[in-house]
Amino acid sequence: MTDAxxxxxxxxxxxxxxxxxxxxHQARLRQLEGWVRNRRDGSVEAVFAGPEAVxxxxxxxxxxxxxxARVDAVDNDAGAPDWLNLREAGDRFSVLPTV
Known part of the structure; x- marks a missing residue:
């Protein structure tokens, strides 16, 4: 069960x-669910699911x-449960192809 x-x-x-x-690696250490991927605009996109504090x-x-890395900005907002469906089947956390 995920909190957020x-x-x-x-x-x-x-x-x-x-x-x-x-x-x-960091998400797996924290036992978060979700995914990460590159975007064609040069950014990285991720979805994290788990306890809000984590x-x-x-x-x-x-x-x-x-x-x-050099991080210039990190934007975040609420995600939707169906976004977790983008993960590879059976994965808790996936690295997805670039979009």
């Missing part, structure tokens, strides 16, 4: 620096990112 779902878009130098793999911690971590 947040949709997050991270902008800056966040592609080509291992940002998606880092998000996946999601807030994850969003704070996204503001820092991995060492090679």
């Amino acid at each position: 779902i947040r949709h997050v878009v991270i902008r800056g130098r966040v592609q080509g620096v291992g940002y998606r793999a880092w998000v996946e 999601i807030s911690e994850m969003i704070d971590a996204c503001r820092r990112g991995p060492s090679a």
Whole structure:
């Protein structure tokens, strides 16, 4: 059972620096559900589902990112439960193809 779902878009130098793999690792450490993917506009998009406090911690971590990244902005808003259906079947957290 998830307490909250947040949709997050991270902008800056966040592609080509291992940002998606880092998000996946951090989300799995926190036992969050969801997914992450690159967007063609150069941003990274993610959906996190779980306890609100843990999601807030994850969003704070996204503001820092991995060492090679430069995060300029992190926007987040409420997500919808059906967004979790984009995950790979059987995955708790997925890295999705670029959109």
